Amino acid sequence: MTPPHGLRGPTPGAAQQMEVQVGLLQGLVVATVTPLREDGSLDLPSLGAHIRDLVQASAEGLFVAGTTGEGLLLEEDERVAVTEAAVRETAGRVPVVALCGGLSTARSIRLARRMREAGADGLAVLTPFYYRVDAAAMVEHFARVADAAGCPTYLYSIPGLTGVSLPTEVLRQVSGHPRFGGLKFSCCDLPQLKAYVGTGAPVLIGCDSLITEALRCGAAGTVSGTAAAVPAPFGRLFTILRRGEDSAPAQEMATRLDALMASLPPIAGYKAALLRRGVIASAAVRRPLRPLTAEEQARLEAGLRALGL
Secondary structure, three states: OOOOOOOOOOOOOOOOOOOOOOOOOOEEEEEOOOOEOOOOOEOHHHHHHHHHHHHHOOOOEEEEOOOOOOHHHOOHHHHHHHHHHHHHHHOOOOOEEEEOOOOOHHHHHHHHHHHHHOOOOEEEEEOOOOOOOOHHHHHHHHHHHHHHHOOOEEEEEOHHHHOOOOOHHHHHHHOOOOOEEEEEEOOOOHHHHHHHHOOOOOEEEOOHHHHHHHHHOOOOEEEEOHHHHOOHHHHHHHHHHHHOOOOHHHHHHHHHHHHHHHOOOOOHHHHHHHHHOOOOOOOOOOOOOOOOOHHHHHHHHHHHHHOOO
């Protein structure tokens, strides 16, 4: 078998790269959790351990303070602190992209500037949500934030949570911005993914069950939340894909892991798995999210054991 479009084998002494340079983020990008203490405060030492775990497992980029990182539930200073800590821990080994999205353009701009000052290599901007805006307003919102950021800036579409579908024409327009980095598309919609890839813009899939298919149709890589909890199977999947070997068993593992986590309360399953592995010190989540019940904890344990983890 030949590798999916854009993938090649590892380069000795360097992070694995896509064959065609398509942007700052490519290959296996992991959306980090934000470890919290039981009192709700940031646990930055656990964040450091979490990031070391991901880099060791072949993560090629980090997406911090995003959905998986409870970014919209964090205070602005906390989002900046998480970004700064991630940049410090990676020490340039992999790029760090931080989510600066918010309800208003002004807040997104302010966060973009602060996260850039904290050392983020790139930033991500959510599609405007809650209030309905048209395509022209979406384009303007992105352009204003990207202008302020002054670095690679990603458009982030997650329609399942925002309720906003990104028109393909908006992607075409923003992809002409000099600071455009790519699109993070977090939805298990293969036809729409193909339409986005067809614009020529770099696209990263945020659906673990579609990693192999996404890469085969030309996506630049993945931004995986499930890989934050159990990264090794995802590192193996990308190794197999680059070798052009049969990826079906490794993809099945990723799909089953994703389904297990999706059956649990948001983010709590990721953190419980990390606590189980001894990576972080607490599985606390920011309210209104809630931790796992005893029954859910038992289901997670049984599911991980069934997968040999």
